[in-house]
Amino acid sequence: MRNNWMNSLSLNQRLYLPLVFFIVVLFIVFQTLSSYKYIESEKQNLVNRITILSTGIGANLTAAIQFDDAITGQEILSAFSADPMLVSVSVLTAANTVFADFNNTDKLHTQANNTEQLTLKKQGYVFSKQHLYMLVPIYMDEKELAKMSIVVSLDGLHALKWSQLEISLYLLVILVLLSSFVIHRLRHWMISPIRQLNDAMINVIHFNQTEMVQQQANSKDEISALIDYFNTMISKLNQRESKIKHTIFQLEYEKAFADDVISTVQHALLVVDHAGHIILANDSCSKLFHDSPPALQSKHICDVINPSDPELFQQSLQNALLGNKQFSNDLIKAKNANGTAIYQVVSHPLSHKHQTLFALEDVTEKSLAERQQHLAAKIFENSREAILLLNRHGHIEMVNQTFCNLIGQKRTQIIGKYYRSVLTETDNLPMKKEILMALALDQQWQGECSFYNRKRKISTPLHLKINKIIDSETNDSQIVVLASDISSVKEAQRLAYIAQHDALTHLPNREFLHHYLVEKLALPRTYVMAVLFIDLDGFKFVNDSYGHEIGDHVLQIVAKKLMKSVRQNDIVTRLAGDEFVAVLNPVKNREPVINVGERIIASISQPIKIKDHTIHVGASIGFYYIEPTNVTGIDSVLHCADMAMYQSKMQGKGRITEFNQIEEIECG
Secondary structure, X not given: OHHHHHHHOOHHHHHHHHHHHHHHHHHHHHHHHHHHHHHHHHHHHHHHHHHHHHHHHXXXXXXXXXXXXXXXXXXXXXXXHHOOOEEEEEEEEOOOOEEEEEEOOOOOOOOOOHHHHHHHHHHOEEEOOOEEEEEEEEEEOOEEEEEEEEEEEOHHHHHHHHHHHHHHHHHHHHHHHHHHHHHHHHHHHHHHHHHXXXXXXXXXXXXXXXXXXXXOOOOOOHHHXXXXXXXXXXXXXXXXXXXXXXXXXXXXXXXXXXXXXXXXOOOEEEEEOOOOEEEEEOOHHHHHHOOOHHHHOXXXXXXXXXXXXXXXXXXXXHHHHOOOOOOEEEEEEEEEOOEEEEEEEEEEEEHXXXXXXXXXXXXXXXXXXXXXXXXXXXXXXXXXXXXXXXEOOOEEEEEOHHHHHHHOOOHHHOOOOEHHHHOOOOOOOOOOHHHHHHHHHHOEEEEEEEEEEOOOXXXXXXXXXXXXXXXXXXXXXXXXXXXXXXXXXXXXXHHHHHHOEOOOOOOEOHHHXXXXXXXXXXXXXXXXXXXXXEEEEOHHHHHHHHOHHHHHHHHHHHHHHHHHHOOOOOEEEEEEOOEEEEEEEEEOOHHHHHHXXXXXXXXXXOOEEEOOEEEOOEEEEEEEEEOOOOOOOHHHHHHHHHHHHHHHHHOOOOOEEEHHHHHHHHHO
């Protein structure tokens, strides 16, 4: 039944039905797999990004949790507003009570069901249909203080899925249209000529008509050759009467002419019998096989060519000798005195003598060059870097698909245009004087800029490599631009900055201070460091009297004053609330430390005017003087500076006290 159905199909249907089916199935499978992998990758990226952000903010919460300072904890949690995908964040203490929380009022969410809760406790995160639920522990000294229960909206991920589906549908439509075009061309190139040839043969058989078949101009394929043979056959039938009158002299003349052609042609020509033995060889064979034509006669063609795969060649040779399938510019790998060679073989049956003519050409170097050129083209087109080639006048000569995707334009819209007309909305376009000067001096430049995508209406940060290529023969020049997408690098830098900086004052936070002191104290030192613990006097009164908004403004002004009071290589950090730590590194002795402390106290003590209010705050400072031989731990250093600060508070505030001097007094 299946064979009858297949046999009933026309040649046209047999051609395009399997082709369309295979292309559509392959496209659906490939798009499904690629979309699934892409969505899973985006899920993991989302989990990693939220984990990095929450871990950094959790480090800032440790002090607030220890001192049960819910207000400060609430302020720290406000840093989550930087991520619009976050729905809510709750800090749960060891007693499973809510210490502080953050809620995005623009988004609603539902609680995880029992199954999702079990997965969440076991894995630390779980995806539902609309949300990502996460539990991120907050550690201090490797001890879990609390947990952050985080709910993240998956609206962006769902939008990405629909976008993937929409793109797949567009690609499928394009693929179907392209397949239809290919099938139409195949019908034009193959089916129509075969149908014409079939009709002509029927006319010859049944009606004894000898009309020639018209074919496409400049066509050199096998079907055209078949039509040529058919037309030749018709022509020969028409000339049959005249050929009978030819004399033996004409036959001898034609044979002599054929021998001259065979001897003078550039290709190696071999005439073999039905068993594959060489009957005739021209002079060009001696260059190809390093043997004289008489010496090649009676040898088997397989022994002369010496193919790398004798069995496969023997099978193809047998088909050619039997007239089933001829060699048509087939490439045959062979072994010769120089190693491996590649021959291009064309065969033609000499049916009236039961012989076959073989034409061979050594295309080893040509094949290698074509393969290298094809490989270079694939590398260019499939490169993940966007590639742009300009001529010396600034017009675009070549681009790859990555560049088209980057700026949201088709290749046909780009080629031949001046680069500024294509990149008019690109920020920081690197065609400036210093770039042109660098290309003139070193023929290369690299740096960062951003390209604008007109379709998506976004700018993508890129790392550019620009090289100037000069042809040594023509002295003509071209410019090659390689652009790599560094969006993920920029995003990681942004998240790292958020994790290690205070959201209110933009000063480094406790985590940054911890890493800084670990690095400095772990290395051998020949210089002295000083750690200043700064606590504001009267700040609680400001918050209670004027409100937290004014208090936050005061903290921002104090942060700027602190930065102006220290040197450029020193650092100022905010621990929590109105507590700051400054690290002076290096210092020669105690006198510069005291001078900096007094300068800080004097600066902060100056009246601060905010709106219609004049606000007065002060500062009490304690510092710890770290000698090069001192191997005190970080916690101990901060504790000592904190104790010195409290000593300043006890002595009347607005003072600077050194912990080392306190120790000497107590010892005395």
